[in-house]
Structures are given as C-alpha cells and as structure tokens.
Amino acid sequence: MYYTEFKRQMAKDPSKKLRIATIYSYAPNEEVKMIGALDEENSEDTNNLDASSRDFLENAIKDYNEMFNTNYDTSSDKFQNYYKDVSLRMKNRELDLLIVVNMFLTGFDATTLNTLWVDKNLKMHGLIQAFSRTNRILNSIKTFGNIVCFRNLQKEVDDAISLFGDKDAGGIVLMKRFTDYYNGFDENGKHNPGYVEMIEKLCSKFPLSDPRITGENNQKEFVTLFGAILRMRNLLSSFDDFKGNEIISERDFQDYMGRYQDIHDSLTPKIKDKKDIADDLVFETELIRQIEVNIDYILMLVEKYKEDHCEDKDLLITIRKAVDSSSELRSKKELIDDFISTVNEVDDVISSWKSYVSEQMIKDLDQIVADERLKPKETEKFIHNSFSDGMIKETGTGIDSLMPPMSRFGGGGNRAKKKHVVIDKLKGFFNKYQGIAPTI
Template sequence: LSGFNSIFAVASVPMAKLYYQEFKKQMAEDPSKSLKIATIFSYGANEEEADGVIDDENSEDTSALDQNSRDFLEDAIRDYNVMFHTNYDTSSDKFQNYYKDVSLRMKNKELDLLIVVNMFLTGFDATTLNTLWVDKNLKMHGLIQAFSRTNRILNSIKTYGNIVCFRRLQPRMESAIALFGDRDASSIVLVRTFKEYYYGCRDDDGKPVRGYIDMIAELQEKYHASEHQIIGEKNQKNFIMLFGAVLRMRNLLSCFDEFVGKEGISERDMQDYLSIYEDLRQNWPPKGPEGEKTDITDDVVFEVELVKQIEVNIDYILMLVKQYHDSNCEDKEILVTIQKAVDSSPTLRSKKKLIEAFIEDVNDSDGNDIIGDWNDFVFEKREEELEDIIKAEKLKPEATRNFLENAFQQGEIKTTGTDIDSMMPPVSRFTKNNKREEKKMGIIDRLKAFFEKYFGIGGNRSFFSKKEEN
C-alpha cells in the first residue's frame, strides 16, 4: 500500500548481501523501480538458526562480524550516507547511531524497505510498517513477535499487516497461534482468500458474507454515477454506507495481485461516485425545512482516509492540462475529465478555482513546460492573496511570512502559542478582550483557508522570495 514501508527478514548475512545487491542492480537498470533501501545486522554467526527462534540481536555490536560481512555492511552504510547525507560506519559509537537513525527513518516512512537478519524483528514498533517479507525459518514466540511487527493498526487504510513468506511457514504459524493463544485463533489473525472477499462466502457461524462484486452490482443498480445527486435523506444515508463498504473492501482486496483488472467499475465512474460521496460528506447532516442542519446522531461514518488513498494528485491534473493545451484547447472532453478528477478529490477541491484559472491562462503559454508554468502561476497567486490578507488584517509582514514559512515546512497551521498574536497589530487599550479574540479567530480562519488552498501543489518557494527578488 502506498504510504507504508516494509521489512525483509532473511536467514543470514550472505543472503542479505545477495538480496541487497540484486535490489541495487534492478534499480540501476530501471529507474522507475527506485526505492529507498537499507540493511542492518550485527550478529556474527551468519548461519540460519537451526530452531527458528530469533536470538536477541539488539546489542548493536558489530565486533563479532567476519571481515566479509563487515565490508559489505560498510558499503551499505556508505550508500545510506549518500542517500540521507549522514556520516555513519560500523565502528561502535557510529553504528549505534546508525541503528537509531534507521529506526527513526522507518517510523517516519523515509525508508521503503529494510533488509534484516534478526534485528528489528522483536523490539521494533512502527505503525507505518505494513508488510513483512520472510525468507527464513521462524517458529514459536519468534514467529509471533516477528509477524506482530506488521499488525499495528494505524487507521482505516491499515487495518491489518501483510506477511509474504518465501518458505512454508503456515504449519509453524498455526502451532505458534495454538500455543500462545486460542487454538482456534487462526481465523482471527488470518485474512480470507481473494475469492471469498471478491465473490462472497460464509462466516464461521455459516452466515452469508457479501462479496465485493455484489456490492459493485448493487451500487451501479441503485445509484447512477452520472446523476451526481442523490435525492432523499434515507437514500443518501444508504449510499454513504454502501459506498463506504465498497471502499473498505477495495482497500482489503488491493493486497491481492488477482484484484488488478477486476475492479468491476471504470475509473471515470469511480471518480463520479467519489464526487457524490465527497459532496455528501461536506453537507452532512442534511439541512431541515428551516435551512438548519438536522441533528442526526446515527452511525454514518465517512471513510475520508480511504478516499484520500485513491484520490488523484496535482501531477495527474497537470498531465491532463498538457493534453488539453496540445489539442489547441479544443478537446473539451479533457476539461470534463479534469473537472471530474478535481471534484472527486478532497484535497484538490479547495484548489478548484486556482486550477480553473490556470487552465484559462494555458492559451497564452507555449506549453513546453506546463509544470514550470504552474509553479510560477501558483507562486504569483499565492503572493497576491497573501498581500491582500496582510493589508486587510493589518498584519506584520515579516512575522506573518515567518509563520507561513514554518507552516508549509511542517505541513500544518499551528494555532497554539503566541505566533498569531505576534503578527497581529498592537492592541488599543480601548479594545475589549472578546473583540481581540474574535479578530484573532477571523485571522486564523483566513490563514487556514490560505494554507488549504496552496499547500502541496507546487510553487512552494520561500515566502521571502518576492522580497529577495525585489
């Protein structure tokens, strides 16, 4: 799944070396396969454990490694240093710092894949870890500990972990589950087969469980993607619940290779349904006869994280804009596709007017560098709007720009502390505290809307660039 990372557990240091070198070779041959990969190990036996039980390898000590293993680890750490501009090696102090840095970057999703022998299998927790690749024998508590590394629930996208075994470990797994838990617990920790999720099955009590293909059939039969509006509160609620179930099942099926090409719905129809879903989310609960939103305390839940997982990004939109320009701005079908894509995206909806304004300007562009044109356009619009906010709210320019510079770097607007107060104009002694607070909340709302509109879409030059250019 995108947004997650994984660990590859192998049986020995020579195996780790072979896998690491093969990954490097394939990435060099095909840049599209580029991944951020690292490896770490420290124990000296270099042989596969006879009993499959994981030794305690958290000593972070490389002194027992033979020269070949140490040379390989030095080379791998040099690759890591180049990738992250660090300065680690296999010496005692620096290797301990390397261990800590690898751990932090795994938790922050800065590494895609970590190749290990024993390390990180028993004492490491990261909710972003969603896959464990296994090419070694494991059993009993070692197997349970290793497998549990991937099973930390993070959100509605990651509700389980993926274990990909290159050895026949299922009998060992069943034995371990029986020993350390309920003998029938395998049904709790193991997902069903692709066919059971896709076509439906019966649960442990014999009750029918609807499959994905039936959900899609009901969705398309009851709600037409092209209608863009669902009339009636009951119908709306039923759609929200059905489409949410579809999203959850798609998320589960996405871990199966068999699902590719069997989505059962076109990309355009999916975008239309996503657009309807997002419209309902923004306007839920519905307004009553007097125009006020009704007080509904029911079980309606919107799967926002799952929607964001499959939404389009700005690069896709710019690709379509390029196609539109290359058609001499005559292919109106591309404009429809752009509109559907933007409407289906919670992230891009707040940037819709900005995108539409850019498309209008495309006629005046030579079209050779759409991305560059977009970045310049976003930067200019961002500057114009920021200047308007500063003047209208009488904010201190440098303090405001400092605040937004930090917000765009950190990925959020922070409203606690004294930052907002420091950019506001001096307080008159005749100004009441509640008026001051009301003014502050208005500024926060404007800055949040500004951030939502311009964050994550390019043009993110420094907020002092305009000043520097002048």
C-alpha cells in the same frame, strides 16, 4: 544473496531504484535451524562473523554511507551507531527495504512497516515475535500487516496462534483469501458481502446517470456503502489479484468520490451541529486522501490539454472529475478552472501556474484585508505562520493582532462576530492555497 540480487537488478534498471540496507552480526541464515526462542540480539557484536561475511557487510555499509552521507563500519563503536541509525531511518521511512538476520525483532517498533518477507523456519514465540514487526495498526489505511513466506510455515503459524491466542484465533488474526473478500463469504450463519456485490449495489442503487443523490436517507445509505467499498478496496489492494479486476473504471470511481465529497461537504455542518441524520455517519477521509490525485497530476493533464490546442473536451472533463474527487483540490477548483481558461496563451504550464498562483494569492489576500479593514503586515505574517503550522489558529494573540480597532462601546458581541467573519475568510483563503502557495 538477496542484497546482491537487488543491487544487480537496480543497476540493470534505474526505475527499480530502492533505498536498501542490510544488517546482521552473527551466523549466516542457512546455519540457523528451526527456532522457537530467537537468539538474543546483539547489535554491537560482529566478532562471530567469518571473514567473507564481515567483508560483505563492510561493503554494504559503504553503500549505506554513500546513500546517506554517513561514516559507519563494522568496528564495535561504529557498528553500534550504524544499528541505531538504521533503526531511526526505518521509523522515519527513509529506507524502503531492510534485510536482516535475527535482528530488529525486539526493542524495535515502527508502525509504518507494512510487509515482512520471511525466508527462515520459525515456530512458536519466535514466529510471533517476527510477525509482530509489521502487524501494528496505524490508521484506517494501515489496518493490517502483510507477511510473505518463502517457506511453508502454515502448520507453525496455526500452532503459534493457537498457543498464544486460542484454538479459534486463526480466523481473527489471519486475513481470508482474495476470493472471499472479492466475491463474499458466509461465516457463523451470516453473509459477508464481497467487493463484487458492493459495486453491483452501488451501480444499481446510485447510477451515475442520475446527476445527484437526493434525500438525506439516500445520502446516508450512499455514504455507508461507498465507505465500505473504500475500506474493501484498501484491503484488496494488498492482493496482486486485484489489479485489473476493479470492475469500475477510474473515471467512474472518481465520479463517485466526487459525490462522496459533495455529501461530506453538505453534511459536515450538520455533523458539527449534531443533527440526527449524520450522527452515526463516518467519512473515510484518510482513505480518500490515500487515493486522490494531486496538483502535479492535474497540471500534467493540463499540459496535454494545451498540447491539443485546448480542443480535447473529454480531457477537460477528466480534469474536472479528478478535481471534484479530491478533498484537497476541491477548494482550488475555481483557481484551476480560471488558469485552464488562459492556458492556450502560456508557453510553460508549470512556471505559468506558479506565477498565476502567486498573483492570485496576493490579490485575494489584499481583497480580504481591504474588505475587513485588517492590518496588512500583521495579516501577512499571520498567513505565513499559518502555512508553516499547517492550520489557521483561531485562538491566541495572532488573530487579535491583525483585527481592526473597534469601539469598546459597541459591545463585545460585535467584535466577536467580526472576528468570526475574519476567521472564516482566512480559512477559505488558507484552504484555497494550502499545498500550492509560494512563500509569502
């Protein structure tokens, strides 16, 4: 029923297109009563299915074959391979949604799974087993899993957590209500500030009307507060109630992210040098990357700016704020600004941007080669490999191969200093063009 409904809605509205698969190998869902110990999974056996269930599964697998250009069916060998392929694609995030009946509950772990929808009566370790499919913590972005129940399992959840944890474990295992995180709550004699309080403190203590946050103690307080807001917004984003209740506008939030990035850039050298002020500062770089804009969004705004004959100064401010808020685009700010200054003269923004980047990239690399007397072909090869690897390798033969010949009588210190300068310039070049560079 679920699979059929999803297909109906996707056929009706192409914007709802999802990559959906289903897999089961025994009795239909409605025949399974309240279960504690889930039946042992048998990923190969479809013999217990009645004719209509098997025919339906056969057609669902045909849909899967069309989606991924595979050749599976419900016969024993091919169904086993279908199970393995579905498992792999789930782990690789090639499927958006998988509908199962008593499957993928044991021997399967994908940390990227974020939501489990439950339409089955569960209890005890059967419940814990099922819920555990989505509770794997992945990084600072995925700090919890979402469970959406279509049945009233509150008592069963409390009983299972008490048995497998302790009687007070529910407060640790389960998230609180939206209003608790949004407005704050008291627990064990301590007040835990909510999102509203955090935003009020941010706007009063660090108003955007002040152009800069000065003083290391103020900067440290701002980083700590804004980091807490980023974590809270990440948590609240799992609640539908948060949409439309963000309090702060998108543009103002980008302004604050820009300030956060400015402080990060200024304090990073001190963190590396282990100076006291930044010793215990933690920058939520993963959360920033999750919500930051990309170059496609910027080019869309540039297109609008061009259509307005480059007269919409408010739009220009929006573009610059968006760039400042992004850790990835900040290093490309000069490149983007220079391109915008020429956009009134181009016909197509996207193709002109690509040509502009290609030309500037060659000029910048040639300049580095000339200034540091590097070997051109070796430098070009090194940069090509760096973009392929996603990083500038500071050790190994790669960097040495492009260095200019230096007298051995000048002392090893001069060569080491020269190498350090070259690496810094190539890192700047790499950061400037990473993610937008054409193949060299």
